[in-house]
Amino acid sequence: MVDQHRHDDFQARRRVLKGLSGAAVASATGVLGGVAEAFAAPGESDLRIAEVKTYLMDDGIFVRVTTDSGVSGWGECDAGSNDVMDAFIHSEHARHVLGSDPFDNEPIYDDMLYRAHDFGPGGALSNSIAGIDIALWDLKARLLDVPLYRLLGGLYRRRMPIYGSYGTGRWARLDKREAVAQAVKFVRDGFQTVKCRMQIREDHLNPVNDQTIEYVDAIEKEIGRDAELFVDINNGYSAARAIQIGRILQDKYGHRFFEEPCSDQNHIETARVVEALDLGIIAGEKEYTLFQLDELITYANPDYLNPDVIKAGGITVMKKIAALSQMRQKPLIFHNTRPTISTAATLQLAASSPTVGPFFEYPDRDRFPEQIGVVKDYLDIRDGYITVPDSPGIGIDIDEAKVIARSSEVNVSEV
Numbered sequence: 001m002v003d004q005h006r007h008d009d010f011q012a013r014r015r016v017l018k019g020l021s022g023a024a025v026a027s028a029t030g031v032l033g034g035v036a037e038a039f040a041a042p043g044e045s046d047l048r049i050a051e052v053k054t055y056l057m058d059d060g061i062f063v064r065v066t067t068d069s070g071v072s073g074w075g076e077c078d079a080g081s082n083d084v085m086d087a088f089i090h091s092e093h094a095r096h097v098l099g100s101d102p103f104d105n106e107p108i109y110d111d112m113l114y115r116a117h118d119f120g121p122g123g124a125l126s127n128s129i130a131g132i133d134i135a136l137w138d139l140k141a142r143l144l145d146v147p148l149y150r151l152l153g154g155l156y157r158r159r160m161p162i163y164g165s166y167g168t169g170r171w172a173r174l175d176k177r178e179a180v181a182q183a184v185k186f187v188r189d190g191f192q193t194v195k196c197r198m199q200i201r202e203d204h205l206n207p208v209n210d211q212t213i214e215y216v217d218a219i220e221k222e223i224g225r226d227a228e229l230f231v232d233i234n235n236g237y238s239a240a241r242a243i244q245i246g247r248i249l250q251d252k253y254g255h256r257f258f259e260e261p262c263s264d265q266n267h268i269e270t271a272r273v274v275e276a277l278d279l280g281i282i283a284g285e286k287e288y289t290l291f292q293l294d295e296l297i298t299y300a301n302p303d304y305l306n307p308d309v310i311k312a313g314g315i316t317v318m319k320k321i322a323a324l325s326q327m328r329q330k331p332l333i334f335h336n337t338r339p340t341i342s343t344a345a346t347l348q349l350a351a352s353s354p355t356v357g358p359f360f361e362y363p364d365r366d367r368f369p370e371q372i373g374v375v376k377d378y379l380d381i382r383d384g385y386i387t388v389p390d391s392p393g394i395g396i397d398i399d400e401a402k403v404i405a406r407s408s409e410v411n412v413s414e415v
Contacts, residue, residue, distance in 0.1 A: 047143070049102055051414040052094040052132065055407040056082045059368045060338055062403060063089065063131030065139055067102055068415075073139025074398050076341035077131035078310045081124065086411060088128035092116050094413035097132060102143070105136045109316040113289075122288035126313040133314025134345050138393040145392050148345075152319060152352035159387045160350045162362040163193035165232075165337065170199045171211045176218045182364065183219045183229070190383035193228045193359060194219075195259065200236025202263045207236070213248055220253055232259035235286075239272035246277040256280055257333075259306065267299035274301050285335040288312045290320045297328050306361075308335035309349060310342045322353035334360035340371045343386075344379065344394040351388040362386070374402040 051066040061082045063075040077085040093112050100108055112129045119125050141148040149155055164186030168174045174182065183194045196219060198212050212231060219229055230249075237245065242261035249255040258279040262269040264286040274281045283302035287293045288311060296302065305325055309318050325332050332355060336346045343362065350356045362381075365372055372378065376397040380387040389395035404410055 045101055045103055047102055048415070049098055049100050051412060052089065052097060053410065053412045054086050054089055054131070055403045056086055056409040056411075057370050057403070057406050058408070059370050060340075061085050061131065062341065062398070063135050064398075064400070065097075065102070065132060065135040067139065067143075069143075071139060071143055073102075073135040073137070073142060073393060074341055075131040075133065075135030075138065075314070076310050076338060076345075078127040078308070079338070084124050085128045085131065086409070088116075088124055089131065090411055090413050093128060093132055098413060098415050102136055102139050105133065105140070105316055108136065109133055109313065113313065120288070122286070122292070122311075126288040126317075127311055130310045130312065130314040133316050134309065134341065134394070137315045137345075142393040147388070147390050147392065148315075148348040148394050149352040149388065152315070152348060155351055155388065156354055156356070157351055157388070159385045160347065160356075161192065161359040161384055162381070162386050163195055163359045163384075164189070164191040164364065165195045165197065165361045166364050167197035167199045168215065170201070170204065170207075171209075171215065176211075176215055179215050180218050180222050183223050183227075185364070187223050187227045191227060191362075192384045193230070194223065195230050195232055195361070197232040197234055198236065199232075199234045202235050202265075204236055206238055206241045210245075212245060216249065216253060224253075228256070229253070230255050230257040230259065232282075233261045235260050235263045237261045239269040239276075242269075242273045243276045246273065246279050250277060250279045257282055257304070259283070260285060264296075267296060270300035270302060274303065280304055282306050282333055285311070290317055290324060293321050293324060294328075297324070297330055302330070304333045305330050306333050306335040308337075308342075309345045310338065311335070315345060315349065318349055319353075322349065322355070325353075326355045330355070331358075332356045332360075333358075336361040337363050338371065339363055339365040339368050340375055340396065341394065341398075344389075344396045347379070347386055347388060348394055370406045374399050374406060 047067045047069055050068040053064040055062040060079045061077045064072050066072040096111055116125050137148055141151055166182045168179055186194045246258050259282040261273050270283055280303040282304040284296055284305040284307050287296050307321050334346045336342055346360055350360055376399055
């Protein structure tokens, strides 16, 4: 029996497609519409954004953007300060987004960024923009009944390796035994690479009780033959300390990667680490714009870039970052710490970007029962690989009723 919600959504998309001008369809797909018709037709669709809705859950904040046709797209903001993201969306962004053509994602992104640029450009500004921007891309692809990767340039790869990622809370949340158990859990689930986040941070620079090597040694002894390990310092070392620890990681344990060893505010220190070590240095999680990523490459020169789609302002800017990575020959190892919309959007970017790999980040999904519980059919993850879905949009469907049931607050801005 056909799912009634999917049937209604499909019929809505069909009505929308019939109403779209040739130019809007042709510019969005490059296939439908026809060249002569596209040049002769108006340059915008008849659709307008009618509603922006936010859902505040314990483990994330979702955004839903709906057109006057009734078709919706889903996005996600970086979590941690849900009330701040929610306020930014409804007090600042929504009033400028409502009434816009949903196919105008570039002007919408620029308008959101530069109207509030004095509050950013990173952090709450880009994080809140990301929720709306991802939702717009999901919406456009659903309107055209195609997987998002088709709108992003096509398919470079059908499936993608992912690595299991978890944090120790600066050795406070997980003791060594628990850290080993978490790594073993990923390996048993088929992951071939695991990352342990030390979460030291700049405010505990070069801690005297640094337990990084102790944790690495314990984990390596348990999984060393079965999976690859690397660590994320989370910006907590000076260059001198990062070089000292990095040499142990590469020479004693054979690590290939070393993530965010120094502060994102100090590119000179990171550059010293890159120059001194044979490890592949990963950086860029806290770079939120194309300009910041370009400065990171120019002055810090990391081997890999790790921007995050729900931090850096969404898919519009991430697609440009992908082009920058190709031009500057800096492969993308996407940062990704949420298992649903963030992972789905990251996968669409990984599928459609040439310089990606060798993998991207995936969290322990057991830590996010609320998020996982609202997805109708979850992504296909097996043996450390994630398969690119062919369903319309970002590749997952969200059950709004379940999201509402799991939300402490739901807020709406509408025309």
